[in-house]
Amino acid sequence: MTTCAPLLELRNLQKHYFLRPNLLGKPTATVHALDDVNLTLSAGETLSIVGESGCGKSTLGKTVVRLHQPTDGQILLDGRRVDQIGGAELKAFRARVQVVFQDPYSSLNPRIRVRDTLSEPLHNFGLAKDAAAVTQRVEELLDMVGLPRDAAGRYPHEFSGGQRQRIAIARALSPRPDLIVCDEAVSALDVSVKAQIVNLLGDIQKKTGLAMLFISHDLAIVxxxxxxxxxxxxxxxxxxxxRREIFGNALHPYTRALISAVPQPDPMNKTRRKLLTGDVPSPIAPPPGCRFNTRCPFATDLCRAEVPVLRAVGGTHQIACHYDNLVEAAA
Amino acid sequence: MDTPTQALPPLPDLFPPQPRRGKVRRLIVQHPSIVIGGSLLVLIILLAIFANWLGTVDPYKIAPAKRNRLPSMDFWFGTDTLGRDIYSRVLYGGRVSLFVGVSVAFLATVLGLVTGLIAGAYRRLDAIIMRLMDGLMSIPPILLAIALVAAIGGSVLNVILAITMAEFPRMSRIVRGVVLSVREQPFIDGAIAAGSTMPKIIIRHILPNIMGPIIVQATYICSAAMITEAALSFIGAGTPPSIPSWGGIMNEGRMLWQIKPYIILFPAVFLSVTVLAVNLLGDGLRDALDPRSATRL
Structure with missing residues (x-):
């Protein structure tokens, strides 16, 4: 990775959902979907967001691509703020940041042909001069995602789940973006198809040098x-x-628990699983202090009182824990 | 003793090959109500269109000498109190009913689509538009139609306008409902990410995906409009009595219905059969266009 300014930077990003406003328009409950998220992503890099259901991964993805408006904080693309822009600026932003959704069945309009799905961004962003240029680009995109060129004239229901996800990827690639957000893009697919799509994404990244924000709960794929x-x-x-810091030397007790929960293919290689008990607390009333303190086996009074901030612990490694290595210290 | 390598009995065929059937045959078997309703409706439409060539006489011609005749070979449905041929009047009267039904269905669909799409797509206008629709829906359709016809005069066009005003809020609500469910689909988010603006998303992505329920609702509006038109004519508040219409013929036969029931019987039967045909067609289309049903047209 180069050391130049990051492609994407999130500063103190916050997204709250307000539930059931009362008669005066004041919300009766607030869902803390994202709080104080700081992340950077360089050009050509893949950053994966992992976590349990309901931890805010998908909200993060949708907020980054401006499908949801952040409540507070900043989103910067190439050092310029993009969280408040609209109109022509937003359109230019959309051409650079694309998204692939989880469900390949509902993410494609069933009533329009693949050609029209793929050419829609080209028309909207004014990226094709004439019909011939559109046709050429559509064929190029189909080649890129490994679909036959005659797929252009067909409807989504004529394709399998994996093929549909290839179409969705082709749509995202259509305006030559710098960043693609993959929101659980392979989670709904069969294992064998999943591997094909993951490899396809890797190949495309090598060829085009785009950055990926890969949202997933599947640690093996990540x-x-x-x-x-x-x-x-x-x-x-x-x-x-x-990757090495997280998968080889995870320091946060939650990350440790997540990694130890990954199924091991070798039955002889039995790791001691640190399974978590209890459920994730409600994001409407998150626990005070460290949000993990209700399930953390090592929680102390400090954890229940103060929110730990993300801090560097050597290299590019950062953790949000009051202790350097709780798991090892407790063992 | 049997050897263990004895051949196993053949497994029963779980999915025996279906005999090949033609498209028409399959349609009849899978959606009989579309076929029956559609054929009846086509038959009635043809009767109304080709009324001139179907053994009719002038429906306006008064013949005092031949009044109140029973159905016979000369007068298939009998004659009314002015001696007019009821068969001819029923066939010509069908034109009014069908024209009103189809026009109201079309106009209500267009109005309902415009208001429903705006309400569903732009959340800020949603509450305002829907409260207006609630207001319109709280007035009984026949009462609203009577008031409008009284205010702007009785003509077929005014009847159509009056019934449309009463019927389109229902279409508007349905359109809004399906728009709200379609706009939650990820492909709408995909279109936004692809740079499409709201008007383009409505026309390209939402509209084609909501046509099923709208076509079905349009058929129900069509049949409701025909009934309302007949009711308005029956109470003398609708189509002017000079134009024969099913409700009007029934109104004229009202005085004598205990001694000459056939005057009311024939237009009533035609109205009932037409409404039944349209409703059958609508029911069949609802089943056929429902994305959850496995077999589609």
Whole structure:
């Protein structure tokens, strides 16, 4: 990775959802979907966001691509703020930041042909001069994602789940973006198809040099394709590091628990699992102090009182824990 | 003793090959109500269109000498108190009913689509538009139609306008409902990310995906409009009595219905069968266009 300014930077990003406003328009409850998220992503890099269901991963993805408006904080693309822009600026932003969704069945309009799905961004962003240029680009995109060229004239229902996800990826690639947000992009696919799509994403990144924000709960796949990992818990980032730092030397007790829960293919290689008990607390009323303190086996009074901030612990490794290595210290 | 390598009995065929059937045959088997409703409706439409060539006489021609005749070979449905041929009047009267039904269905669909799409797509206008629709829906359709016809005069066009005003809020609500469910689909988010603006998303992505329920609702509005038109004519507040219409013929036969029931019977049967045909068609289309049903047209 180069040391120049990051492609994408999130500063203190916050997203709250306000529930059931009362008669005076004041919300009766607030969902803390994202709180104080600070992350950077360099050009050509893959950053994975991992965590349990409901930890705010998908909200993060949707906020980054400006499908949801952040409540507070900043989003910077190439050092320029993009969280408040609209109109022509927003359009230029959309051409650079694309998204692939989880469900390949509902993410494509069933009533329009693949050609029209793929050319829609070209028309909207004014990226094709004439019909011939559109056709050429559509064929190029189909080649890129490994679909036959005659797919252009067909409807989404004629394709399998994996093929549909290839179409969705082609749509995202269509305006030649710098960043693609993959929101659980392979989670709904069969294992064999999942591997194909993951490899396809890797190949495309090598060829085009685009950056990826890969949102997933599948640690095995994340380990296979990512450069860096950010672990989220209940709307906060608890640990960030490169692949080796996270998978080889996780320091946060939550990350440890997540990694130990990954199924091991070798039955002889029995690791001691540090399984978590209890459920994730409600994001409407997150616990005070460290949000993990209700499930952390090592929680102290400090954890229940003060919110730990994300701090560097050597290299690119950062954790949001009051202690340097709670798991080892307790063992 | 049997050897263990004895051949196993053949497994029963779980999915025996279906006999090949033609498209028409399959349609009849899978969606009988579309076929029955559609054929009846086509038959009635043809009767109304080709009324001139179907053994009719001038429906306006008064013949005092031949009044109140029973149905016979000369007068298939009998004659009314002015001696007019009821068969001819029923066939010509069908034109009014069908024209009102189709026009109201079309106009209500267009109005309902415009208001429903705006309400569903732009959340800020949603509450305002829907409260207006609630207001319109709280007035009984026949009462609203009577008031409008009384205010702007009785003509077929005014009847159509009056019934449309009463019927389109229902279409508007349905359109809004399906728009709200479609806009939650990820492909709408995908279109936003692809740079499409709201008007383009509505036309390209939402509209084609909501046509099923709208077509079905349009058929129900069509049949409701025909009934309302007949009711308005029956109470003398709708189509002017000079134009024969099913409700009007029934109104004229009202005085004598205990001694000459056939005057009311024939237009009533035609109205009932037409409404039944349209409703059958609508029911069949609802089943056929429902994305959850496995077999589609």
């Amino acid at each position: 380990e296979h394709l990512t450069h860096r990992v950010a672990v989220m818990y209940l709307g906060r980032v608890v640990e960030v590091g490169n």
